[in-house]
Amino acid sequence: MNIKSQKDFFSGLIFVVVGTAYALGATNYKIGEAARMGPGYFPLMLGILLAVLGCVVIFKAMVVETVDGDPVGRIAWKPLFFIIAANLSFGILLGGLPSIKFPSFGLIAAIYALVPIAALGGDEFKFKEVLVVSTVLAVTSYVAFIWGLKLQFPVWPSFLIG
Amino acid sequence: MELLSNLSLGFGVAFTPINLLYAFIGCLLGTLIGVLPGIGPLATIAMLLPATYALPPVSALIMLAGIYYGAQYGGSTTAILVNLPGEASSVVTVIDGYQMARKGRAGPALAAAGLGSFFAGCVGTLVLAAFAVPLTEVAFKFGPAEYFALMILGLIGAVVLASGSLLKAFGMILLGLVMGLVGTDVNSGVARFSFDIPELTDGLGFIAVGMGIFGYGEIISNLGKSSSERQIFAARVEGLMPTAEDFKRIVPAVLRGTLLGSVLGILPGGGAAMASFGAYTIEKKTKLHLGEVPFGKGNIRGVAAPESANNAASQTSFIPLLTLGIPPNAVMALMVGAMTIHNIQPGPQVMTSNPELFWGLIASMWIGNAMLIILNLPLIGIWIKLLTVPYRWLFPAIVLFCAIGVYSTNNNTFDIWLVGFFGVVGYAFIKLGIEPAPLLLGFILGPMMEENLRRALLLSRGDWSVFLTRGLSASLLAVAAFLLILVLLPSVKKKREEAFVEE
Numbered sequence A: 001m002n003i004k005s006q007k008d009f010f011s012g013l014i015f016v017v018v019g020t021a022y023a024l025g026a027t028n029y030k031i032g033e034a035a036r037m038g039p040g041y042f043p044l045m046l047g048i049l050l051a052v053l054g055c056v057v058i059f060k061a062m063v064v065e066t067v068d069g070d071p072v073g074r075i076a077w078k079p080l081f082f083i084i085a086a087n088l089s090f091g092i093l094l095g096g097l098p099s100i101k102f103p104s105f106g107l108i109a110a111i112y113a114l115v116p117i118a119a120l121g122g123d124e125f126k127f128k129e130v131l132v133v134s135t136v137l138a139v140t141s142y143v144a145f146i147w148g149l150k151l152q153f154p155v156w157p158s159f160l161i162g
Numbered sequence B: 001m002e003l004l005s006n007l008s009l010g011f012g013v014a015f016t017p018i019n020l021l022y023a024f025i026g027c028l029l030g031t032l033i034g035v036l037p038g039i040g041p042l043a044t045i046a047m048l049l050p051a052t053y054a055l056p057p058v059s060a061l062i063m064l065a066g067i068y069y070g071a072q073y074g075g076s077t078t079a080i081l082v083n084l085p086g087e088a089s090s091v092v093t094v095i096d097g098y099q100m101a102r103k104g105r106a107g108p109a110l111a112a113a114g115l116g117s118f119f120a121g122c123v124g125t126l127v128l129a130a131f132a133v134p135l136t137e138v139a140f141k142f143g144p145a146e147y148f149a150l151m152i153l154g155l156i157g158a159v160v161l162a163s164g165s166l167l168k169a170f171g172m173i174l175l176g177l178v179m180g181l182v183g184t185d186v187n188s189g190v191a192r193f194s195f196d197i198p199e200l201t202d203g204l205g206f207i208a209v210g211m212g213i214f215g216y217g218e219i220i221s222n223l224g225k226s227s228s229e230r231q232i233f234a235a236r237v238e239g240l241m242p243t244a245e246d247f248k249r250i251v252p253a254v255l256r257g258t259l260l261g262s263v264l265g266i267l268p269g270g271g272a273a274m275a276s277f278g279a280y281t282i283e284k285k286t287k288l289h290l291g292e293v294p295f296g297k298g299n300i301r302g303v304a305a306p307e308s309a310n311n312a313a314s315q316t317s318f319i320p321l322l323t324l325g326i327p328p329n330a331v332m333a334l335m336v337g338a339m340t341i342h343n344i345q346p347g348p349q350v351m352t353s354n355p356e357l358f359w360g361l362i363a364s365m366w367i368g369n370a371m372l373i374i375l376n377l378p379l380i381g382i383w384i385k386l387l388t389v390p391y392r393w394l395f396p397a398i399v400l401f402c403a404i405g406v407y408s409t410n411n412n413t414f415d416i417w418l419v420g421f422f423g424v425v426g427y428a429f430i431k432l433g434i435e436p437a438p439l440l441l442g443f444i445l446g447p448m449m450e451e452n453l454r455r456a457l458l459l460s461r462g463d464w465s466v467f468l469t470r471g472l473s474a475s476l477l478a479v480a481a482f483l484l485i486l487v488l489l490p491s492v493k494k495k496r497e498e499a500f501v502e503e
Helices: A006-026 A041-063 A077-095 A106-120 A127-148 B002-014 B017-034 B041-052 B057-081 B088-102 B106-139 B144-161 B166-180 B198-202 B206-224 B244-266 B272-285 B301-316 B318-324 B330-341 B349-353 B355-376 B380-387 B391-410 B413-431 B437-459 B471-488 B490-500
Strands: none
Touching: A006 A041, A006 B166, A041 B166, A041 B437, A077 A106, A077 B206, A077 B391, A077 B413, A106 A127, A106 B391, A127 B391, B002 B017, B002 B106, B002 B355, B017 B041, B017 B057, B017 B355, B041 B057, B041 B206, B041 B330, B041 B391, B057 B088, B057 B106, B057 B301, B057 B330, B057 B355, B057 B380, B088 B106, B088 B272, B088 B301, B106 B244, B106 B301, B106 B318, B106 B349, B106 B355, B144 B166, B144 B318, B144 B437, B144 B471, B166 B437, B206 B330, B206 B391, B206 B413, B206 B437, B244 B272, B244 B301, B244 B318, B272 B301, B301 B318, B318 B330, B318 B349, B318 B355, B330 B437, B349 B355, B391 B413
C-alpha cells in the first residue's frame, strides 16, 4: 500500500504517537470514575481520542488519492539547526549550566553569541554586518530591558562581578 | 442610560495621561513589529507581553490591546505594500491591495484599509459595550455543565472555521488540550506528565509554546524558502486620499464588512481571519459597477471590506473573553494568559468586581483605534522604511527578542529550552501543512475543560446526561452538533474549501 498523502500520513502519525503516549502515561495516575475523576481520567480520554483520530488521518492518507502525493518537501536543515543552536547558546551563556558548573556569562555575551549563530542560518553571512547588528541589538536590549523595564537579568559574566 | 455612564467611567480611566501613553506605546510597538513581514499578531503579542509585566493591570491590558490591533494594522500595511501577508487575516487583503500598489494606488489602498478599520473598530467597540452587560447576566446562570458545553462549542467552532483539513484541525485541538494538562493537577496535587522536572510541575509556559510555534517556526520556514520568494518590493506611496469615486465604492463595502466581522468575532472559534475571508467572498459575489476594476486586479472594495471585517472581529472577539472568560480564538487565549499573570481571572465577575478595568479597556479600544489611524496614515513613510530593512538583519533580532521575552517570564533558562523545542515542533507543523492556531486555543482551554467536566459530573454523580438535561447546555451542544453537521454536508464542504483557496 502506498502513502497517498505524505503530509497527512506524518500528521496522523504524530497524533497516534502523542495520543498513545498520553493514554499510557495516564494509566500511571489514578483513573477514578466519572463522578470522582482521578488525575488520569481526562488525559486517558483525550489520549485515546487523539490516537483514534490519528488512525483515521493515517487511513485517509493511505486511501484518498491526491494529485501529487502531498510531499512534505525539502526540510530546511540549515536554518533549523542554526536558529535552535542560537537559542540554546543564548540560554547557556545567559544562565550558565549549574549542573556542569558552567558559569553565567550574562546578557551581553549571550547576544553576541545568538546573533552570529542565527545569522549563519540565513543565505548570506557578512561578518562586519553581523557585528554591527549584534552591537546595535546589545545596546538596544540593555537600554530597553535593563534600564527601561528593569528586568532582572544577569548582564555581565558572573566571574567578573563576583 | 447605563451604557453611557459605563462608557464615561471607562473614558475616565482611559483618558488619564498615563494610560493614554500606554495605549500609544502599545499601538506603536504593535505596528512596529506587526509591519515586519511574516510576524502576525500572535507572535507580536507573545513577544511584547513581558514589556507589560511591570505595569498595573489596567495599563497592562490597555497596552496589550493596543499591541494587538497595532499588529493587525501593521499587517495590512505589509499586505498592501509587499506581496507578503504577515498573518492569516490579511491574506485576502494582499490580492487586491498589492495590485493597487503596483498600479501606483498604494495610498488610496492604505487609506481605505485604515478608514475602514477605524469605522469598524468604532462599531465593534460599541457592540462590545452594548453586549457586555446582558451577556454577563447570562454568564452568571452558567454552571460547570454549561461552561463545558460552551467550550466544546468554541472548539468545534475553531475546527469548523480553521483553514485546511477538518480532521487535522481536530487533532491539533486535542494535541493542545493534552499539552495543557501537563503540570500539577489542582484536585489531587499529582504532578502529571512532568518527568520529574520541577519546572514542568507548573505546566508548559504558554508564552514559550506560542513563541516557539509561531515565532521560531515561522522564521525557520521563511529562511527555508529561496530569497526570491520573500523578496520585498516596497511600493512608493503618493497621495493618500481616495477619490470621490473610491469613496462611493468603499462605504457600502465597509458597512458589509463591519457587519459580518462583528458577528463572526463573537462566535466562538471565529475571529479576524475568517471574517476577512468571508467579507472578501461577499464582495466578490456582488455585481461590479460600470467601469469598476475587477477583483484580483486592484479593486478598492477588495481592500476595504476584509480590513473592516477583521478589525470589527478583533474588537468583538473580546466579548466572549470578557463576559464568559472563554477565549474564542488563539489571540484571546494569549490574552487570558496575560490577564492571569496580572491576577485577573477573566469571566463575568470582572465587570462587577473591577469595573474600572473592564470599561477602561473598552474605552481604550476606541482610543487605540483613533491613535492607529493617526499613526498609520501620516506616518506611513516610516513604516515603509522599515519594510526595506533586509530580512537578514531582522530575523536574528526576532530570535533574540523571543529568547529574552521568554526568559523574562520566569527568569529561568528552562523556558528558553522549551521555546527551542517548540520551534522545531512549529516548523514541523508548517511542513506538514497543519494550522497551529487551534492548538494554542486547546492548550489554554485544556485545564478549564477538565475542571468544569469534573465539577459537572461530580454534581450529577457521574451521570453524563447532565449535559443534555440542562436546557442551556443542551442548546449549546446542539449548536455545536449543528455546526459540525453543516460543515460535513457535501455542498457546504465544497464551499468552505473554495473560501480558503481564494488566492
